[in-house]
Amino acid sequence: MSNPDTDQDQILIVEDEPKIARLVADYLQGSGFTSHHLDHGDAVLPWLEACRTRPELVLLDLMLPGTDGLTLCREIRQRWPAVAIIMLTARVEEVDRLLGLELGADDYICKPFSPREVVARTRAVLRRSRAASEPAATGSDLILDEEGWRALADGHDLGLTAVEFQLLKVMMHSPGRIFTREQLMDHMYRDHRIVSERTVDSHIKKLRRKIAETWPEREVIRSVYGVGYKYQPEE
Template identity: 55%
Template sequence: MNADRRYVLVVEDEPSLGRLVADYLAAAGYETHWIADGLAVLPAVRERLPDLIVLDLMLPGQDGLSICRELRSFSDVPVLMLTARVEELDRLVGLEAGADDYVCKPFSPREVVARVKAILRRPWKRPAAAEAAPGLQIDATRYEARLDGELLDLTPLEFRLLQALAEQPGRVFSRDQLLDRLHDDQRALSDRAIDSHVKNLRRKLERARPGDDAIRSVYGVGYRFEL
């Protein structure tokens, strides 16, 4: 592993095409890793955040659009989407899901390399442990949050809830808006279930900083974060 090389994750279920794209990127100087199963993508990203993801739209296990939407709940890593769908609507859906660029099949591997180079020239700061509020650090790459140096024992859903609230302190979020930010969990939750998760999150924040109510209820609307 060369720390000086940019790391590109290639996600393509067709082995010959996946290997071809990975080989061309490697020849261009990038470190690459190829994945064929959609369900393996997010665990791989959380284990090691790439500099860019080349992501096929149609994948076994989990499709590219849902991967991209879930990815955007915790990372701004650039995504180049690959697809056989050429209709404008499908391209727009991919971009609205959080993709940075779009290449339609059939394509030249050289075009993919050129698009990757162009995207990586754009300014993008790798997410890391950042202070979201005084004393609160949120590390999206590790799914960890600390308050005053104390590690908060959060579930993945509680982590995403805290991240959504802390990104915009003072903003009032409705329960529906918070459900939209939780992406993969929203189908298993009702809007009132948010109340239970907020209660648990408040308790964990209170444990780390007694007497400080960081999540305020706004009657008839939802919640806002103040720390």
């Protein structure tokens, strides 16, 4: 296993078929990435926990020994929202594809695939992920200080609670994506406590009010009737 703590772009390959893993790793290396390989689902979360610098993206097989890919997708998305996920699978049924994306996957590639396609998809997902997380150069934007658990609007600290910060971070990492209340609850409370959907609405209301104190004429958290909420920065 490679040392996960490097300064290069890192990709974690979670695949139990050695030939596929080697082929993808070779193409990623040839394209300027550093890859790490795990072949058992039970090893993934401990490996990520141990990383001082986590990989930018996980190529995640659906059918794995031990913990399956869908469960891992859910756990990775809840614990590390900034880590991008592309799911790899031989199961082409639409329900599997939709379920993977519902659990937080950024993209989905069906086997057999071209390794060049994997590299191209990896680059595309990373471009979207970085564009969503990089602050605007103008300084007139909403910026997350993830280490300090702060959100800054035009340089002003919004004074968010931990739950409010987590909600905002999840939505900002996927601008335009609609999150259901249930999905947001999973990110708010990782112990899976039972709360009502009105709890989400209450936290969103407080979060909007704090943003409005700095930006009274801008609405960046928008309701989608009958579904949930999304972060939609103004054009």
